Amino acid sequence: MDIVVKNVTKRYGTQKAVDDISFTVRTGEVLGFLGPNGAGKTTTMKAITCFISPDEGELSVGGFSARDNPEEIKKNIGYLAETNPLYQEMAVLDYLRFVAELHGIPAGEIKARILEMVNTCGLEGEKHKKIGELSKGYKQRVGLAQALIHDPAVLILDEPTAGLDPNQIVEIRELIKNIGKEKTVILSSHILAEVEATCDRIVIIHKGKIVADGTAGELRKRAQGHEVLKVSIEGATDANSVFNDLQKLETVAIVDPLNFSTFTFEVQSKDAQSSRKSIFGLCVAKGWYLTELTAIETKLEDIFRELTRKN
Amino acid sequence: MRQIWIIAKRELSAFFDSLIAYIMIVLFLAFSGLFTWILGASIFFINQANLQVFFGVSYWTLFIFIPALTMRLIAEETRSGTLELLLTKPVNDWQVVAGKFLSTFILIVITLMLTLPYYFTIWKLGPVDHGAIWSGYLGLLLISASYISIGIFASSISQNQIVSILTALFIGIFFQLIFGALASASSGFMSSVFNYLSIQTHFDSISRGVIDSKDLIYFFSLIFLGLAASEIAVAKRNIVDK
DSSP states (O other): OOEEEEEEEEEETTEEEEEEEEEEEOTTOEEEEEOOTTSSHHHHHHHHTTSSOOSEEEEEETTEETTTOHHHHHHTEEEEOTTOOOOTTSBHHHHHHHHHHHTTOOHHHHHHHHHHHHHHTTOGGGTTSBGGGSOHHHHHHHHHHHHHTTOOSEEEEESTTTTOOHHHHHHHHHHHHHHHTTSEEEEEESOHHHHHHHOSEEEEEETTEEEEEEOHHHHHHHHOOSOEEEEEEESOSOHHHHHHHHHHSTTEEEEEEEETTTTEEEEEEOTTOOOHHHHHHHHHHHTOEEEEEEEOOOOHHHHHHHHHHOO | OHHHHHHHHHHHHHHHHTTHHHHHHHHHHHHHHIIIIISSSOHHHHTOSOOHHHHHHHHHHHHHHHHHHHTTTTHHHHHHTHHHHHTTSSOOHHHHHHHHHHHHHHHHHHHHHTTHHHHHHHHHHSOOOHHHHHHHHHHHHHHHHHHHHHHHHHHHTOSOHHHHHHHHHHHHHIIIIIHHHHHHHSOHHHHHHHHHHOHHHHHHHHHTTOOOHHHHHHHHHHHHHHHHHHHHHHHHHHHHOO
């Protein structure tokens, strides 16, 4: 099912939590939703799950409009909320049964479906415990189980790995990747590496507006039109003169000394130019030798920070 | 309808799992038993085979206990966020409110059914007006339903359970006592207005065995108003959150 968000605005009082945002998620796509706290991620997700209704704009899931047909949308969405609210006094199995019944799963199938969820989410050892007795990681898995139990076409996951230990994070990520193959998934996170690893596309939202929309590769290319190299040279006597010589190169735009004592520099080339050859040539001419010549890829972190720092 | 029942079932299990149900039943039976059979104007004291004493005691014990049952119904779910999750499932505000109402009502029915031994006892002791007994129970069910709906409303407008129970008692006392008092204190048209608003009037009328449409309309209006107001409060909360 496709998710289409068109010109959606949502105000809380006078403040616009979400300001005229538009994006689409295609069937089978995993979208990473990034943004600083308070950017509007959770508000957007709540609007898609039909918990709140936008003040302006259109939202549709699988062709159903959020305004006219929220019940149809709710049948097809699994939602893992940021706070993962659960009934603490209920046993895991009882809770999953409750959710299964609410979703209208036929009585004969419920038992099988619950066991399937327990297996998929690794809840085998905890299924008889009360939810309040579980650790955060297992509570998160219960949250995921209730989001998946009715096999929805769409999954909305708000910070699914928040608070988990590194082992659990890897497991949940694998789970999401497997599930994501046939479902439409929106996943929000602060962990940029995670978004890059699990998502096909990334949307960055800042102060209620979308500031980036594309694959990780596209975002990098857009942010970094220039080649950046990390250069370490040995055999030279004066770091300052190396610095100056590098700057004088035809293809070089900026040279940034990283460490004078080890003669390490960051060399940014001019637009669409590469300086590898000229640096190599310079070293040969001066009798220096290169100990390091590596490309520095703009990290997603840096793109994120740049996009969300400006006003 | 099915969704309402699923929610009611869960809520009822929660009442029993948390022991609230057991405590409520035991306390209610203790108070009822004490004041019906042992203390004060008990059946043995009055020497009549009817349950008027019991109905009179229950009029007050239900008034006090029901807000305690309803106080967490919506307030706790709003505070913990489970209401938010619930409403992203194929369930609407009305079904949530109705489900919680139904579960509490069933609990009261169970509690009242546990007092049937009183009925069988006086049946053995002397001449019983069976109609009066049944209409007495009907009266109790109707005032229970009314207080449940007021209690749910009080729970829907706050995230704090203490505020909930106090609000429910505050609203309830008007219907329970104040309107009746105002009716006695005034005269003419105002007096009959207050008289009609007082739950005591309608309870007395029904317990006497007179099932007048006037009284039924009163109760059903009160119940419906409480639940409708609760639904509106729940719907508005969607937008206020975070």
